[in-house]
Amino acid sequence: MTSTTDVREFVVNQRNGVKGLVDSLKLTTxxxxxxxxxxxxxxxxKILSSSSQIPxxxxxxxxxxxxxxEICDAAAKLGLFQIVNHGIAPVELKALxxxxxxxxxxxxxxxxxxxxxxxxxxxxxxxxxxxxxxxxVLEWRDYIKFEFLPQRHGFDDTxxxxxxxxxxxxxxxxxxxxxxxxxxxxxxxxxxxxxxNQQTLMGTMRMNFNYYPECPEPSLxxxxxxxxxxxxxxxxxxxxxxxxxxxxxxxxxxxxxxxVPPIPGAIVVNIGDVLQIMSNDRYRSVEHYVLVNxxxxxxxxxxxxxxxxxxxxxxxxxVLENNEMARYRKVVYSDYLKTFFERPHDGxxxxxxxxxxxxxx
Ligand SMILES: O=C(O)CCC(=O)C(=O)O
Ligand SMILES: [Fe+2]
Numbered sequence: 001m002t003s004t005t006d007v008r009e010f011v012v013n014q015r016n017g018v019k020g021l022v023d024s025l026k027l028t029t030x031x032x033x034x035x036x037x038x039x040x041x042x043x044x045x046k047i048l049s050s051s052s053q054i055p056x057x058x059x060x061x062x063x064x065x066x067x068x069x070e071i072c073d074a075a076a077k078l079g080l081f082q083i084v085n086h087g088i089a090p091v092e093l094k095a096l097x098x099x100x101x102x103x104x105x106x107x108x109x110x111x112x113x114x115x116x117x118x119x120x121x122x123x124x125x126x127x128x129x130x131x132x133x134x135x136x137v138l139e140w141r142d143y144i145k146f147e148f149l150p151q152r153h154g155f156d157d158t159x160x161x162x163x164x165x166x167x168x169x170x171x172x173x174x175x176x177x178x179x180x181x182x183x184x185x186x187x188x189x190x191x192x193x194x195x196x197n198q199q200t201l202m203g204t205m206r207m208n209f210n211y212y213p214e215c216p217e218p219s220l221x222x223x224x225x226x227x228x229x230x231x232x233x234x235x236x237x238x239x240x241x242x243x244x245x246x247x248x249x250x251x252x253x254x255x256x257x258x259x260v261p262p263i264p265g266a267i268v269v270n271i272g273d274v275l276q277i278m279s280n281d282r283y284r285s286v287e288h289y290v291l292v293n294x295x296x297x298x299x300x301x302x303x304x305x306x307x308x309x310x311x312x313x314x315x316x317x318x319v320l321e322n323n324e325m326a327r328y329r330k331v332v333y334s335d336y337l338k339t340f341f342e343r344p345h346d347g348x349x350x351x352x353x354x355x356x357x358x359x360x361x
Pocket of ligand 1: 208210224229236238245246288290300302
C-alpha cells in the first residue's frame with residue numbers, strides 16, 4: 001500500500017480507520033494523505049510555555065458564588081477551563097477510558113460493523129478523520145459517536161457490548177454537571193433555563209470515543225484540526241499520562257496556543273458556538289487543536305450538550321434588553337450542523353458565517 005489512493009481506500013472506503021492502518025503496517029513514515037501543509041500544523045513556536053493559564057475550578061460547592069464567578073470569567077476570557085472535585089470518582093472515569101480502549105481493541109471486522117452509513121446501530125457510528133470524503137488531508141483520528149436518546153426505548157440496545165454500560169452511565173453522570181454549569185452561565189446573563197430555551201441549551205447529548213493512534217511523524221500530522229465546537233457546552237475527559245494532547249487558542253486574534261494538561265480526575269469544559277451566539281459574544285467558543293504522539297496512542301471522551309435539531313439559535317432576549325444590537329442572525333441548528341460538516345475543520349468559519357455585518361469581534 002503505497003499510493004495516496006490506496007491508503008484512503010484502505011482507511012476510509014474499506015472501513016479500517018487509521019487504527020487499522022497502524023495495526024496492519026509497521027509505519028516508519030507518515031503516509032502522504034496525512035501530511036498537513038505547514039500552515040495547518042501546530043509548531044512549537046506557537047505554543048505558550050505555561051499551562052497555568054488554564055483555570056482549574058474546584059466545584060465541590062456549586063452554590064459558592066466564587067465558583068460561579070470563576071466559571072463565568074473563564075467562559076468569557078478563554079472559553080475553556082477544567083473542573084475538579086465534581087463528585088465523579090476517578091475509578092469511574094478510568095473505567096470509561098478502559099471501555100473506550102476496549103472498543104478500539106476489538107478486531108477490525110467487529111469495529112467496522114458500526115461504520116457510518118451502514119452501522120448496526122441507529123444511535124452509534126464510527127468514522128475516521130473529520131469529514132473523510134471532504135478533508136483534503138486526513139486527520140490522524142478515528143471516532144465513534146453515541147447519541148443519548150433516553151426517551152426512546154432501547155436506544156442503546158445495539159451499542160457495542162464492550163462499552164455500552166459505561167457510555168450510558170457516563171451520559172447520566174455528565175447531565176447534572178452540564179446542567180449546573182449552564183445554569184450558572186445563563187443566570188449570569190440575567191436569564192434562566194426555562195421552557196423556551198431548555199431544548200436549545202441541552203435538548204440532546206452526544207459522546208465521542210476519539211482514538212488517536214501512535215504516529216510515526218507527529219510533527220507533520222494533526223489529530224483533530226483547528227475548530228471550535230458548534231454546540232453549547234462540551235465536557236471532555238482526557239486520558240492521563242499522555243504528553244501531547246489538546247491545545248486551546250490563547251486569544252481570539254493571536255496565533256498562540258496553550259496546552260490543556262491532563263489532570264487526573266478533571267473534566268475539561270469548553271464553550272461552543274451556540275453559547276457564544278446566545279450570549280451575543282459575552283462567552284467565547286474556544287478554538288482547539290489536538291496533536292498526536294510518536295510512542296503512545298490517546299483516547300479522549302467529549303460529551304457534547306446540543307440543541308435539538310429544529311432549535312432556532314439567536315442571542316437571548318435578556319442580553320439585548322438595553323438596545324444592544326444582535327451580532328448574529330437567527331439560524332436553525334440543523335442548518336448550522338449541516339454547514340459545519342460540509343467543510344473540513346476550519347477554525348471558526350461556521351460562526352463567522354452567521355455573523356451580522358459590522359460586528360467585528
Ligand atoms: O481529543 C480531544 O482532546 C478533543 C477532541 C475534540 O476537540 C472534539 O472531539 O471535538
Ligand atoms: Fe472539539
